[in-house]
Amino acid sequence: MNKKYRTFFGLKKEPFAADLAPKEILQTEALKGVKDRFDYVANLGGVGLVTGEIGSGKTTALRYAADKLHPSEYQTFYVTATTGSILDLYRQIAAELGMYQSSNSKAVMTRLIRKAVMDLVEDRKIKAMLIIDEASLFRLEVFAELHTIIQFHQDTRGLLPVILAGQSSLVDKLSYHTSAPLASRIITRSHLEGLSPDVMKRYLEHHLKICGIKKNLFEEAAVTAVHQGSGGLLRKANHLARGGLIAAAGDKSKLVTAEHVRLASSEIF
Ligand SMILES: Nc1ncnc2c1ncn2[C@@H]1O[C@H](COP(=O)(O)OP(=O)(O)OP(=O)(O)O)[C@@H](O)[C@H]1O
Ligand SMILES: [Mg+2]
Incomplete structure (x- = not known):
């Protein structure tokens, strides 16, 4: 598929992109809810x-919330979970923290990570915050041990606040009794759902505005088709909306109709 549709609609860049700058992120109520809870954890430890479901905006919401933290006060460390061992995770965290030392011992790695966090807090007076995305991928044994890096001696429980993000199966994994030490440290939860039809309309307009288009290019029925076809989930909505624009341009139609969106839906999962 070529970029002719961009010229046809006068879009300044690829619409419905994944790599949004923080200021391009639409502030929905759900996003604000994540940010408030994120700040609460940052303050309290x-x-x-x-x-949230796949493509519901979790990673985007975390990026938004992390970006709003004051850089002179906080430093965030972002890792994407894997299905590997806890030692793999410790290595990932250590690399994020800029540590050059590594070890095959879990005890050594936890000590090194805690020390790096303590140094940051005590020497540079900066609070560390760990964000673990895709945490639903972790094996159960990782959940059973993860609390050990958060645990500092004495009255220092606020030293390494952690955000765990992932699909809903994360909750199931945290409900196992072996995950209880970690689950007992959870102080807040947010769940992202599909957008309502009203917000979906605002969402489509917002993405077009990012590309320099002030008027709405989607017929009312096309908005409904995007909403229904995506279940309100944003990544899928992006694909349907972009596909709808391509189909409309192919038709030389200045408005995207429900039929254009339906055509687009036959191309995606
Ligand atoms: N608040 C927002 N404003 C504008 N666009 C958004 C917003 N949230 C999400 N998006 C769009 O939806 C896409 C999917 O969002 P995101 O990757 O954050 O979802 P996710 O829940 O992390 O998905 P996954 O389950 O695959 O990890 C983003 O690439 C972005 O284009
Ligand atoms: Mg994500």
């Missing part, structure tokens, strides 16, 4: 949970 402990663990915050962000769940």
Whole structure:
């Protein structure tokens, strides 16, 4: 598929992109809810949970919330979970923290990570915050041990606030009794759902505005088709909306109709 549709509609860049700058992120109520809870965990310490369906905007919401933290006060460390061992995770965290030392011992790695966090807090007076995305991928044994890096001696529980984000299965994994030490440290939860039809309309307009288009290019029925076809989930809505624009341009139609969106839906999962 070529970029002719961009010229046809006068779009300044690829519409419905994944790589949004923080200021291009639409401030929905759900996003604000994640940010408030994120800030609460940042202030208080402990663990915050962000769940949601695939493509519901979890990673974007975390990026938004992290970006709003004051850089002179906080430093965020972002890792994407894997299905590997806890040692793999410790190595990922260590690399994020800029540590050059590594070890095959879990005890050594936890000590090194805690020390790096303590140094940051005590020497540079900066609070560390760990964000673990895709945490639903972790094996159960990782959940059973993860609390050990959050635990500092004495009255220092606020030293490494953690945000765990992932699909809803994350909640199931945290409900196992072996995950209880970690689950007991959770102080807040947010769950992202599909957008309502009204917000979906605003969402489509917002993405077009990012590309320099002030007027709405989607017929009312096309908005409904995007909403229904995506279940309100944003990544899928992006694909349907972009596909609808391409189909409309192919038709030389200045407005995207429900039929254009339906055509687009036959191309995606
Ligand atoms: N608040 C927002 N404003 C504008 N666009 C958004 C917003 N939230 C999400 N998006 C769009 O939806 C896409 C999917 O969002 P995101 O990757 O954050 O979802 P996710 O829940 O992390 O998905 P996954 O389950 O695959 O990890 C983004 O690439 C972006 O284009
Ligand atoms: Mg994500």
